[in-house]
Amino acid sequence: MRILYIDVDSLRPDHLGCYGYHRDTSPNVDALASDGRRFTNYYASDAPCGPSRTALFLSRFGIHTGVVNHGGLNGDPRRYGRQRGFNYPEKFRSWMTVLAEHGIHTATVSPFPSRHDTWQVLEGFAEFHDPRDSHAHAADIYPYAEEWLEVNAADDDWFLHVNFWDPHTEYNTPLEYGNPFEDDPAPEWPDEETIRDHYESYGPHSAFNPESASFDWSGSWNLERMPEEIADREDFETWVDGYDTGIRFMDDHVGKICDLLREQGVFEETLIVVSADHGEALGEFNVYGDHQCADQATCRVPLIVSGPEVEPGVDEDLHYQIDLAPTVSELVGAEPPAGWDGRSFAPSLTDGERAGRESLVVSQGAWACQRAARWDDWLLVRTYHDGGKPAFDDVMLFDVATDPHQTTDLSAERPDVTARGLSILQRWHDDRLLEAARGENGGNPETPDGIVDPMWDTIREGGPLHARGHLGPYAEYLRSEGREEQAAEIEANYDLDVA
Template identity: 65%
Template sequence: MRILYIDCDSLRPDHLGCYGYHRDTSPSIDEIAADGRRFTNVYTSDAPCLPSRTAFYTGRFGIHTGVVNHGGRNADPRRYGATRGERYPRRFRTLATILDEQGFDTAMISPFPARHDAWQVVEGFGELHDTGGGGTETADEVYSYARDWLVEHAAEDDWYLHVNFWDPHTEYTTPLEYGTPFEDDPAPEWVTDDLIDRHYQETGAQSAQDLCGWGGKRDAPRMPPDISSRDDFVTMIDGYDAGIHYMDAHIGKLFDRLREAGVFEETLIIVSADHGENLGEFNVYGDHQTADDKTCNVPLIVRGPTVEPGVDEALRYQLDLPPTLVDLAGGDAPEGWDGRSFAETVTDGTESGRDHLVLSHAAWTCQRAVRWNDWLLLKTYHDAFKSNLEEVMLFDLADDPHEATDLADERPEIVREGLSTLQRWVDERLLEAARGERGGNPDAENGVTDPMWEVLRENGPYYTWDALEEYVEHLRHTGRSEHAAELLERHG
């Protein structure tokens, strides 16, 4: 069996043609979606990058591994304690390790482990090819590594190759000579000049006025210095979509290499992402800072010889994919993983899925969200100095996909249901940890402690460290003294 996993950083599904986007951003991805199975409601359990990929490769929630932040103790997995022998207990092994046990040659092409010191993601890989740019490399650079690997190995049996593209990640560095493929296609209409005017007076990193960090301006050809008008928004969207299109062209070249080796039809091809991207939602322009739908919803497209074509709308965690892959490869996933296999859905369309999902973010904001039916409930513990986040917010994603209308006051019964579900989920995960069930580990230091509280107690989300004083001064200097006073009252 051959498995090609294409990991597209910061790729939101609704900017792909196969998910209904009006711009033709993704013809190569759309091609495999037409012959494969497309999943519409897959979410990373823990955002952004480091927590997400840790959850994926360990098959475990951040509340169990401890990895929910980008700095501090909760950027590293909890140690394994007394149950650690010469090797980790099997229930704590990674996807790559389990595939290696099944006789797969495993290789990763990515700068990510070095970018975040995420060595838990590498565990089990026989080869790691660091593309060297720390996440700034363009698709042509990544492709050259993947091309060389496939030329040498594609025709062999039993391999798993992870290829990591970065082009949809801020600052959208698609080579300028590639042009602007969509300058004649309208950008999404939901971001209006009136909305931008309001956002411009609000606060937060990567907000309309503060588009680069805590008050800086962007200096990148495909991103404006700030979002002060709809023209600026269009420039940013054009840059994001050009990155997708450029990446997609090189993904198509990978498919061509498989065809040349005579194994395209026999290869299980997967396209997904570590997280999505907010493109105006919650006044976040070109980043991934919340536990909401647009940051946590990821594409998932699976095509291969045993895949039943179609569309699946069930709620799933992305960490449900690792046990699915192990099942499809004929192995047994560790009992300790939190993920649940949906292999039968992949191969014959069997209905499955989860009743609800709980999503986490603790690197910018500290938030948890509950996603069920058409609802998204967002609970904020640290607002990352954003003036537009309430402690509890509620959105109807069917009618309001960009999360613009908070219904918490209008639907208190739905809020109660969501908060009850959230508390029950946290209790169940901590009980699993106390009992050593699923991904929980009572032997680890702080193994029965909620890592969200550890982040809040330690120093807060990583990207807010030591930022408050400087940002308050910036707000005063830009005519937002009222917001500066509010921030000091909440965080001072």
């Protein structure tokens, strides 16, 4: 089997035409969706980038691997303990290792592992092609994929992972590409009143300071596609145009890859998967152009699968991103290891049968410490460390069917539903730690701290990496901008020696 996995950073499903977006951002991805299967409730179990791809390629929850943060103790996988022999334990083989052992040649084109030092995502890849530019856009990535496919496309049994960065801030699509959406209306939300309220508030990547919060609170993007602040709808339109242009630029190169497969005579025989590491907030919780929450905007990602034996249509069931590894493994005839948390939904892909989960729990540990339960039309978010964002209450409940931007907290109004969400969170947590103690699924009692929730470790260290050490300078920045009360609020709420 030939498999092409197109992995796009920071790609929201609702900004693709095939998911109902009104702008023509994705004609080539939409064409794949029209002939393939589109998943509407597909979620990264652990966000953002490093935790997400670790979970994807190891098919294990972050609570089991330990990777829930971008740094500190929980920025790296826990070791395997006594069962680590000459090779990693068989039950914890990576997705790519399983494919390689089944005769699939594996290759990746991605700047991601070296950008984050997340080398665990390369386990089992026979080839790693790194453009060595952490902000490489699609025109930099495509030549590597083009060269590889020109040599290998006609061969049998390969897996090629191609990682595009373009929708991720900073929006650096070449200026000569122009703005394809200059005359198209921007999304209606956030409206002027919402933006005004956001601008008067604060937080990392908020409307008042959407620039790179972790590195330079008072700096400037120095990019024409990105305003230095989002004070009104005009600023937001510039901002969302930059995001959507990145998607369209990426999509052009997806089209080039598909054309190349056609030229090689293997397009119809190639299983093509389009997905993302996480979504992107475009105003949700006053976060613009980042992925800081365990919520719908950050954790819901697109999944489009097109190719031989794929049943066309739409799957609306709940699935984790970690379920993709056992699904593809089953399609190639490989047996998923006992140590994976993922569960195959191959029956949905091949026969259109229901193969989803009743509920999901998703986590965020790099910008905030949160977990969220997702079931029916509900999303309950539990915050343990807010990462400097005043928009978060400890417990919040949203009806994402009617309120996709999570603007109205219903936790007080619907205590019955809130109790149900908290119950799902607690049961999930207990089950995962019980697996860790028993050595079941992705749990491993032989690893150091194997039965300790890494989220608690992250909080003990002082909180998520991107808030730790930056909230003090951020308070000073706010004070320099005349926001004395907000600076004092941060200083009162956090131990700035660690945060």
